[in-house]
Amino acid sequence: MSLDTPAVPPATTAPPALSGPELLDSLTAVFRRVLELAEVPADGNFFLLGGDSLVATRVLSAVARTHGVELTFDEFLADPTPAGLAARVTAVAAAR
Amino acid sequence: MSAAAFSPSPALPAPAGAPRSVVVVGAGPAGLTAAVELAERDVRVTVLEARERVGGRTRGIEVAPGRWIDAGAAYLGDRHTELHALLAACDLKTAPTEMTGAARFALGADGGAAATVEGRFPPLNAVALGDLFEQLEELAATVRPDAPWLTPDAERLDALTAADWAERQLPHPDARLFFPLFLGEMMAADPAKVSVLHMAFYLRSGGGLRYLNAFAGGAQQDRVAGGAHRLSERLARRLLAAGGVLRTAEPVLSVEQSDGEVTVRTPEGSYRAEAAVVAVPPLLADAIEYRPGLPVRRAGARTGRGCAVKLHLVFPEPVWRAHGLSGWSVNAAGPLLSTVDDTPPEGSPGVLTGFVTGAEAHRFAALPPAEQRAAAVAQARRLFPLLPEPVAFHVTDWVNEPWSRGCYAALFGPGDWSALGPTLTAPHGRVRFAGTETSTAFFGLLEGAVRSGRRVAAELLGD
Numbered sequence: 001m002s003l004d005t006p007a008v009p010p011a012t013t014a015p016p017a018l019s020g021p022e023l024l025d026s027l028t029a030v031f032r033r034v035l036e037l038a039e040v041p042a043d044g045n046f047f048l049l050g051g052d053s054l055v056a057t058r059v060l061s062a063v064a065r066t067h068g069v070e071l072t073f074d075e076f077l078a079d080p081t082p083a084g085l086a087a088r089v090t091a092v093a094a095a096r
Numbered sequence: 097m098s099a100a101a102f103s104p105s106p107a108l109p110a111p112a113g114a115p116r117s118v119v120v121v122g123a124g125p126a127g128l129t130a131a132v133e134l135a136e137r138d139v140r141v142t143v144l145e146a147r148e149r150v151g152g153r154t155r156g157i158e159v160a161p162g163r164w165i166d167a168g169a170a171y172l173g174d175r176h177t178e179l180h181a182l183l184a185a186c187d188l189k190t191a192p193t194e195m196t197g198a199a200r201f202a203l204g205a206d207g208g209a210a211a212t213v214e215g216r217f218p219p220l221n222a223v224a225l226g227d228l229f230e231q232l233e234e235l236a237a238t239v240r241p242d243a244p245w246l247t248p249d250a251e252r253l254d255a256l257t258a259a260d261w262a263e264r265q266l267p268h269p270d271a272r273l274f275f276p277l278f279l280g281e282m283m284a285a286d287p288a289k290v291s292v293l294h295m296a297f298y299l300r301s302g303g304g305l306r307y308l309n310a311f312a313g314g315a316q317q318d319r320v321a322g323g324a325h326r327l328s329e330r331l332a333r334r335l336l337a338a339g340g341v342l343r344t345a346e347p348v349l350s351v352e353q354s355d356g357e358v359t360v361r362t363p364e365g366s367y368r369a370e371a372a373v374v375a376v377p378p379l380l381a382d383a384i385e386y387r388p389g390l391p392v393r394r395a396g397a398r399t400g401r402g403c404a405v406k407l408h409l410v411f412p413e414p415v416w417r418a419h420g421l422s423g424w425s426v427n428a429a430g431p432l433l434s435t436v437d438d439t440p441p442e443g444s445p446g447v448l449t450g451f452v453t454g455a456e457a458h459r460f461a462a463l464p465p466a467e468q469r470a471a472a473v474a475q476a477r478r479l480f481p482l483l484p485e486p487v488a489f490h491v492t493d494w495v496n497e498p499w500s501r502g503c504y505a506a507l508f509g510p511g512d513w514s515a516l517g518p519t520l521t522a523p524h525g526r527v528r529f530a531g532t533e534t535s536t537a538f539f540g541l542l543e544g545a546v547r548s549g550r551r552v553a554a555e556l557l558g559d
Contacts, residue, residue: 050313052306052309052310052313053215053216053217054217054229054305054306054309054310055229055306056217056222056226057217057222057223057225057226057229058226058229058230058233059226060222060223060226061223061224061225061226061227061229061230062226062230064223064226064227070223071222071223072222073217073222076222
């Protein structure tokens with residue numbers, strides 16, 4: 001991001017949430033990027049893979065940017081895996 | 097060079113092209129690392145130190161008989177490989193930092209009520225903080241770590257302050273609140289006083305945000321058992337054992353070169369050698385008079401002092417642990433912008449260390465001692481209500497320390513990397529420069545200091 005680009009746009013302007021396998025792929029890719037790992041399984045626990053709370057916020061920022069869903073840190077902690085996060089994103093998007 | 101090469105075993109003689117004598121200016125970890133490597137290779141070494149002690153920006157405080165805490169640099173992590181090797185070669189051990197229990201956060205605008213939270217995560221909007229960290233990580237990734245002045249877009253990044261950047265890039269109030277606290281913790285900087293390039297470089301140099309911020313698995317994983325100052329004490333002992341000379345209370349005034357030799361002058365006398373190593377922070381290196389003069393100065397008009405005042409509140413026991421608290425806190429209002437449990441590994445006395453950083457460090461440092469103590473104790477007891485009156489209270493003001501001029505490290509302001517970067521490690525005739533600020537790896541940390549000392553010794557020995 002260059003210094004001239006605006007900060008992350010409000011979540012409501014982000015594209016609608018993906019679903020199913022595409023959503024899971026997208027979230028797995030976020031885990032891989034922020035954890036700097038080549039592979040992350042769908043049930044890979046973020047904290048056992050070397051993540052910490054600081055890095056977890058980067059996942060939440062990416063989810064908000066990409067899927068238009070703002071989750072809290074506690075919501076992430078409930079099931080900190082790509083699959084768990086996909087289920088949460090789907091549930092929040094459906095409830096809107 | 098391997099760790100084994102740097103052990104106090106019988107020395108190889110220095111190669112033919114190496115100087116037979118060297119004066120080292122500064123007896124901190126950088127200068128002493130260089131001095132010992134040279135002396136143990138049969139170079140005649142004289143170390144000149146302005147203070148009456150060795151250790152530079154490390155200093156020990158004995159809080160109980162044989163139990164020491166760090167008034168200055170304290171921590172290390174697994175990636176600090178040169179420091180680990182040097183500690184082992186000096187028969188020093190490390191002890192893990194402990195961080196169990198809940199943290200306290202007083203992040204309200206008035207700095208009032210504190211919240212108790214498991215772990216170290218502040219009770220702020222996680223998406224907003226994530227946005228801040230994503231942007232910082234992205235900036236750090238753009239930096240050329242070996243030569244930050246050659247970073248794409250370096251000119252623009254070097255012209256802006258970190259505060260300018262935050263103003264443009266951080267729309268959310270929680271990110272704006274947390275950013276200066278984070279920068280204070282990471283690099284003891286006031287965002288208005290450092291360039292964006294320096295901020296991004298520092299984060300990159302130290303191993304990235306996660307590594308720099310983490311205790312277990314990060315740059316604060318361990319401490320030096322008995323205090324980090326013991327490293328310099330052990331190195332000084334090795335220097336003397338190898339026939340070197342250490343002269344304390346001798347601040348260097350000038351470094352002159354003529355007829356193939358260097359003359360280093362102090363108020364007490366002058367010292368001649370075939371080469372010199374200046375291993376003091378940039379602001380102090382720049383205050384020495386050089387003849388002939390330096391082609392490029394060691395510090396610019398906007399090079400700042402690392403803004404850290406370290407406080408220690410000592411109690412008979414770490415009572416917060418019995419209440420499920422880790423001792424960690426982060427606070428929007430000073431003086432204690434963050435606290436950490438620094439109780440010695442033996443388990444007592446209880447030591448709560450407070451960091452006063454950034455702009456707050458200047459304000460706090462100007463208070464009379466009684467007001468410093470009253471403000472720090474009152475805030476500590478608001479954060480940890482069961483605390484008794486401390487049995488001891490220590491203030492270490494690195495900002496105004498004349499022979500450090502700041503801590504953790506010099507802060508490069510706008511324009512500094514462009515002006516100073518290209519000659520950071522360049523020799524000036526027979527004079528070379530060391531110190532953590534000359535190491536592009538782990539700049540500002542003990543590891544950077546040790547690496548710079550080894551670099552300069554290797555250059556002189558032609559290794």
